[in-house]
Amino acid sequence: MSTERVAVVTGAARGIGRATAIAFARAGYRVAGVDIAAPASSAMDYGPATPEDLVQTGRLVEDAGGEWLPVILDQRDRAAVSEGFAQIVERFGGGEPTGDVEQDERTAADAQRKKLPLGVPWIEPEDVAPLVVFLASEEARMVSGTSFAATGGDSANFTA
């Protein structure tokens, strides 16, 4: 089965990423599976995924009827991500995202800004941190059993 829809699945060599890749294939997507397929951190206390793992995901995706493109890269490396997306766009077509991480972030931020009542592009970690400090503070001693939406007004779009 082949459609115009393309799923880019990260961490695709095994685990949740592999299962997601297969599920997208079953749903008719063409699947690009991204993985480092090597030790990702010295803090890992279990074995790394391997290139063979990614190959096996590819077999399972194809068995499920999906077209498959493996892309080995480290997601922490922006240049590698841009290059990887260029490969994906070349193989599967499309242009959004373009593969240029900086440009894609700007495009996404512009689109998001138009949707948000407060006109902010999206929430940065620094926008959420003060809320955590407040909740831990004496001033918030009477606050419990509730959640706070730090959404730049986006919650108005789905609760209005």
Ligand SMILES: NC(=O)c1ccc[n+]([C@@H]2O[C@H](COP(=O)([O-])OP(=O)(O)OC[C@H]3O[C@@H](n4cnc5c(N)ncnc54)[C@H](O)[C@@H]3O)[C@@H](O)[C@H]2O)c1
């Ligand atoms: N399995 C669970 O029950 C569960 C539940 C909640 C959250 N999580 C979290 O979800 C994530 C995935 O879980 P999993 O069980 O599939 O883990 P996993 O270790 O089986 O798979 C993670 C995959 O990501 C790849 N990867 C790691 N760093 C990468 C990088 N920098 N660039 C590219 N690829 C990279 C690894 O090579 C590996 O194939 C983990 O962060 C895990 O902590 C897992």
